[in-house]
Amino acid sequence: MKSTLLSIALIALALTPALARQNSKSSRTEAGLAKLAPADRFQQACDIELMERLRHESRPYKPDSVIAYALGDPHVSGDTLEGDGGAFRSGGIWYQYSFTCEATPDRMKVISLEYRVGEAVPRDQWDSHGLSIH
Known part of the structure; x- marks a missing residue:
């Protein structure tokens, strides 16, 4: 004992x-x-949550940058941020993702996050989306 x-x-x-x-x-x-301003806080909270989840899922992603608006503007409806134009960088390659992120009213904590990783963003599109400078 x-x-x-x-x-x-x-x-x-x-x-x-x-x-x-x-x-x-x-x-x-x-x-x-x-x-941060509430709108920026919302997006950053969702970006941080996505990065943490990607780091811990079974795929070999090791994201070092996440941009929810890289390929298209996300939409806000109440406490939900939704988009299909996000991008994250892993191993020097940018990948597209779509997401639905729900946060607390103060935008400090993510309540739920659903996402789907898409294809790699072609390198010849990085400049036009501002990905080369990140």
Whole structure:
């Protein structure tokens, strides 16, 4: 019994720095979002959520940039942002994506996100969509 409690305590101590880093990162993200205008905050919150999901899904995407409006303007309806002209960069290649993102009324947290990754954006279209400068 004592060894089990000791093991649990050691695991909790080992996880504390990781949780602190995660909470610190989350706090910095929230502080940054709070400084933005609500419309920009909405888009950024959805972009951040998409990036996190792509990093953790089974496909080999490692996104380093996400732009919800790269290939077309998203549309807002209440607390939902929807578009089919988003693009994200992974491994130096831009990919198109479509999405529906619902956030809290203050636009600080994403409630739900549905997305579909499309084809790679042809390199000869990067300049016309401003992707070359990102």
